[in-house]
Amino acid sequence: MRSLYLRIHNAVIENDKYFVQKWKCAGQLGLSSLQKITAAMRMLAYGASVDSVYDYVRxxxxxxxxSLKRFVRSIIDIFGEEYLRSPTNEDVARLLEEGSQRGFPGMLGSIDCMH
Structure with a gap:
């Protein structure tokens, strides 16, 4: 899980320099990229409010x-072509085969396993 987070983190920093930690005018370090990206991910993953994000990430x-707006734009720019696309016939066949092997033949529509 950590390697996935760091892959996303590094890709986002390369895509948008907003996430790079900078020095403030007062000579203090600004927010780290980890703080900004963690805040965005918590809001997306858990539906966390900005108040709760403040309590967790400061x-x-x-x-x-x-951070949330820029993070989402970066994810679309970086990973959109590969992951945010309609499945090809090969993708559908592979997913149906994997589902069948796991005891769920014909299963394709329940990505979150809730239905």
Whole structure:
């Protein structure tokens, strides 16, 4: 799981320099890329409010919202072509075969396993 997070983290930093930690005018370090990306991921994954993100990551409401917007744009730019596309016939065949091997023949529509 950590390697996946770091892969996403590194790709997002390369795509948008907003996420790189910078020095503030007062000579203090600004928020780290880990704080900004973690805030965005928590809001997406858990539906966390900006208030709860502040409690967890210590990032302001406006910074949380900006981080979320930029994170989503970066993910679409970086991974959209590979992962955010309609499945090909080969993808469907592979997924149906994997489902059949796991005891769920014909299963394709229940990605979250809730239905």
């Amino acid at each position: 990032i302001s409401e406006s910074m949380s919202i900006e």
